[in-house]
Amino acid sequence: MKKTMRLERWLPVALVAGILAVWEWQVSAGRMSALFFPAPSTIAATFARLLTTCVLPANIVATLSRVFVGLALGAIPGLILGLAMGSSSRLRAVFDPLIAALHPLPKIAVLPLIMIIFGIGETSKVVVVAIACFFPMLISTAAGVRQIHPIYFEVAENYGGRLLQVFTRVVLPGSLPLVLSGLRLALNTALLLAIAVELVSAREGLGSMIWFAWETLRTEELYATLATTAALGISFNIVVQYLTAKLVPWQVEREG
Amino acid sequence: MKKTMRLERWLPVALVAGILAVWEWQVSAGRMSALFFPAPSTIAATFARLLTTCVLPANIVATLSRVFVGLALGAIPGLILGLAMGSSSRLRAVFDPLIAALHPLPKIAVLPLIMIIFGIGETSKVVVVAIACFFPMLISTAAGVRQIHPIYFEVAENYGGRLLQVFTRVVLPGSLPLVLSGLRLALNTALLLAIAVELVSAREGLGSMIWFAWETLRTEELYATLATTAALGISFNIVVQYLTAKLVPWQVEREG
Amino acid sequence: ARGGASPTPELAHLKVVHLPYLTFAPLFIAEEEGYFAEQALEVEFVKFDRSSKAIPALVQGDVDVLGGTISLGLFNAIARDANIKIVAGKGYVTTAGCPFNGLMARRELLESGQLDEPAHLAGRRVAANPSSSSGYYVEVLLAGSSLSLDDVEIVDIMSPVKLDALEKGTVDVVYASEPWVTHILRAGHGEMWLPIQAILPGFQTGILAYGPTLLEQNSDAGRRFMVAYLKAVQQYIIEGKTERNLEILAQHTGLDLELLKEACWPTFHDDGQIDVQSMVDFQNWAVAEGLIDSAVATKMFWDPEFIEYAVQVLEVDKQ
Amino acid sequence: MRFECHNLCKVYLTRDGSVTALDGVTFAAEQEEFVCIVGPSGCGKTTLLKLIAGLLEPTVGRITFDSDAADGRLRSALVFQEHGVFPWMTVLDNVAFGLEMQGVGRQDRYARARAFIRKVGLSAFANNYPHELSVGMRQRVGIARAFVADPQVLLMDEPFGSLDAQTKLVLQEELLRIWKDNRKLVVYVTHDIEEAVLLADRVLVMSGRPGRIREEIQVPLGRPRNLSDRERPEVVEVKLRIWGMLEDEVRQGLEMPT
Amino acid sequence: MRFECHNLCKVYLTRDGSVTALDGVTFAAEQEEFVCIVGPSGCGKTTLLKLIAGLLEPTVGRITFDSDAADGRLRSALVFQEHGVFPWMTVLDNVAFGLEMQGVGRQDRYARARAFIRKVGLSAFANNYPHELSVGMRQRVGIARAFVADPQVLLMDEPFGSLDAQTKLVLQEELLRIWKDNRKLVVYVTHDIEEAVLLADRVLVMSGRPGRIREEIQVPLGRPRNLSDRERPEVVEVKLRIWGMLEDEVRQGLEMPT
């Protein structure tokens, strides 16, 4: 089992490596536009340059700080309201239509309004990120609570559990696997939105780098930034997997 | 119970009505900028005008067709891969890093690349929508499959269920509540992205209306379009709730 | 056939980048007045939210004509062997007349004399985009006082927000072009401080560019397009804010007639000429700033063949 | 502590109709009594226990309690037929759950929980999660959880159904000891008629769906009892009587389904 | 159809260590035999059945089958101790599940399922979902599902544990009928020693964790048997012998936990 698992670990790496190799070859053979699809080697060189000149690290820090502040502001309320809505059909009846109405509102399109309300500084950017990651967290969490078997609520009630106790000992752990999948969605959404906001209005961050790369049509910088984003996505996933292993030790893992 | 439920139905309506009333009053008292926060009555009038001149209906159709084509192209593969990844730790090991890397890539920022590959027409727009709604569907579905109690897989195996049978009779129904919550996320994401794409490059659709409203500083049109988006979100939610009631008759509804 | 080179030219279908801006007025007029149709052209307007975003499509041949503001991406694409060229001007900074764009400042700053000269910008908050022409304007302005962009606080915000930020005092100076100049003036919290004509007179703000489809494959259609375009430019220049032009602009920009009448309209050279020197300067600035790799030679980015042809045809027509 | 059930009816609404689980159940459980309930599968025993525990609302009828507790609050503990052991808690936390809800401190509740974990033979598994246990072991967790919570009323729904005969005997003895020493009221549902007779002061025999109390049988045995002493004539006699009653009910249910 | 277990060991890995559930289990089950397995709670009975059903891989050892089935494929059906009834299927679909997996057409499988649903007394609930059933009713769904699948080997893990004595008797008789008429091999896990003796040809007595086969006892009763005839001296004698064996095991487990 261990051995085959190791194979599976390497398969995605091999896949990506293969795609990059074909890409490199196609570009060097002149069959792909080097302007829009610069050779992976060029991208790697750019990546290295951006990394060593600290351009990339500084921008990563800027984006990540927006991601995490936004996540804290959005995902925590999303979690709490999701737990509450998942547990109570009353709260669902009240909030569900509001959530449904607010969720699809285009965040970037209302960014000017948000800037008018929250000012032109960091707050607005972080608020947009928070709003965006609030929803997946809430919807996943509420679904997670609803799939908790009712018997566990009965047990808690039977032993005189009060609201808060039921929350922390039944609702939260029972929905935890789905809270974590909501967290995964929320983290990625936060990153997506942080970048989207930066594309529109920020002087630093991965999004502003992407915008800049497009404005100057330096596509190798664009790809280097996209690769950074992908790397952040992978690290987020590793964090969530680690959290899952730590926080959900009771999860039964099927093989195969 | 019936009676209180009816109360809960009306509570969100009352809430929204209350907010609108305060808003109207604040604007008419000159305490809110009528430029950026036009009075609800103005917005309603604009809404009515856009509706009767068929501007709004035509744009809704344009956006919805992108939403649904994109959803079909994105959510169905997301569902299938999610079911597969949820059932198999091998597939998870292979695809999880790829998914994690691709999910946070900013769709709008890569739209120009997608246009280079798929042309500047409808295809590119729909592809972006599809990519965006693929991920929440996949992640929710996979989480849904993983929370199916292993005993049901054992039963299916015990009775000689083949792969496809296990899929249709265990994996799919067992994860259905979360597939539907994934569908809700996917639908909203599709709408969000359709609008985002239209903001950037489309001559029709709600997104282009919003962009145009900003460009011409006709904020009452902006709000009318946002209200339309909210209404679409509410209808999507109603559809998903209806589907849930139809497709998950075994779901136990806790009261309270 | 009026203005046609060949007697019955084949109908060509062209995709043209469309933004609902005043600087696109000649394109709107050519379409609405049937000048394109006269030239056996069927024009399909393609929307982008910024003209720079259409450059990849132009390079790929997905669109045939790009109208827009000059952008760094255009020069970089050319530097990287993309076959696209500027073929005509589309708006320049006039030295006479009303200001189409410029730096606008908070009214109280102007009235209290805190912003009498460019040097007073030091330490102020300025809304502009450092990697585009508005950043260039600010930098040129500052250079005159031996200051640089580092001496001011640059913020990048959307036009509607500039209105609000001026009112709230969260910015001091904003770059604006019409119709936002009028919006800001109407809102009453900002005034025109330094029109661009005071900073960079004659600067070529707008251009029309062709991609490989018209440069290589169907230059005949490119010529015909230019005839229609310049004909519209001339109508625009000669007639100005006539009812017909107002109607066409209202239709394509979505702006109401009042605003259109009030706003300052951009100026064009009636022969489609561009100010090559201002582009060289702009490029040199960008190279110095590290925004583009290298400046491209004039003949690489500028192809006057089409306007020369069109001017000639129109001359013949007039006679 | 005693309670009375007055004409309890419980109707469940289902997708396409309704199921009448209980129909006019009236009985009283006296102070320090050990009441057993037997009845055919699906007759509403679990429903009745959940009504008493307050987890369900009766459709008709009501339950009244005479509690001598200081706070006037009824503290009952239900041993669920389906165990209801939390998958996300270790055995130790599961067993200590009732105490945790009562606000007992961590040290104290773990100490008390460990004592009962030992009694049900799960010391080696105190830090395991339920999915690592066998079904019978999980059932023992549920039992320990109820015992340790020290409720006034102990409601047990086939508590020893998944246990082997010997373990069952040990735990039955423990139950009787707790009941006597702590002067509790026990309501005990079982399918095992012999078990009912050996444990109870009184056996309530229920009819098939919809459940009614068909008969109340006073068990003619003194205390303390020897639980291994199954062949005493009084026991056998009562057993046979109950058996007979239930037989019609069941045959009816299986041959001519409602 | 017969099978042999050779030196089966099963070790479960847990977060902090491992649990040896089975340690060197060797026995054979012969053609058309009815084998009962008894043993203390947590000794590995369920584990053993899952190994036989192929749902788990043994850590050490192997199981060999002599099948006379045409396709050489073993068709076993396990009645799970935890029922394993699908919440998303009606009773009818649940019972017909085995047939569905075999590719039996809808009409046919529903007809055959209905027959067994009637036998377990659930006709009125054929279109209900499991959450609308009592625990015993759900267990009957699991039993009907196994019966209707008509497997070569019937593996039953405390199948009647949640049923009242009378229903149990009826279903035991049905089981014996099916076993005889269809010449099946039955491996039956139970906690009820009496039940084991009355049903089985041979009773395997397991030791406490880690589970081993402590003794194999041939039941000295002829066929057909009268299942109500519990007081026959041979039955009582064997019962007492098994009881004695298990008693040490259990006392040991409860007093001195591993």
Ligand SMILES: Nc1ncnc2c1ncn2[C@@H]1O[C@H](COP(=O)(O)OP(=O)(O)OP(=O)(O)O)[C@@H](O)[C@H]1O
């Ligand atoms: N949630 C529910 N929805 C609908 N019907 C239900 C529900 N719960 C129980 N019932 C029905 O109520 C009746 C009584 O159920 P209950 O669980 O009380 O029986 P029981 O006596 O405990 O049976 P068992 O001995 O099998 O556990 C059954 O016919 C069952 O179908």
Ligand SMILES: Nc1ncnc2c1ncn2[C@@H]1O[C@H](COP(=O)(O)OP(=O)(O)OP(=O)(O)O)[C@@H](O)[C@H]1O
């Ligand atoms: N998934 C698992 N992970 C870890 N340990 C397990 C697992 N399943 C069972 N065990 C352990 O294996 C041993 C045997 O379990 P099994 O379920 O086979 O017992 P059993 O004989 O069926 O018990 P019961 O009569 O209580 O059902 C137990 O000690 C249990 O703790």
Ligand SMILES: [Mg+2]
């Ligand atoms: Mg019950």
Ligand SMILES: [Mg+2]
């Ligand atoms: Mg077991």
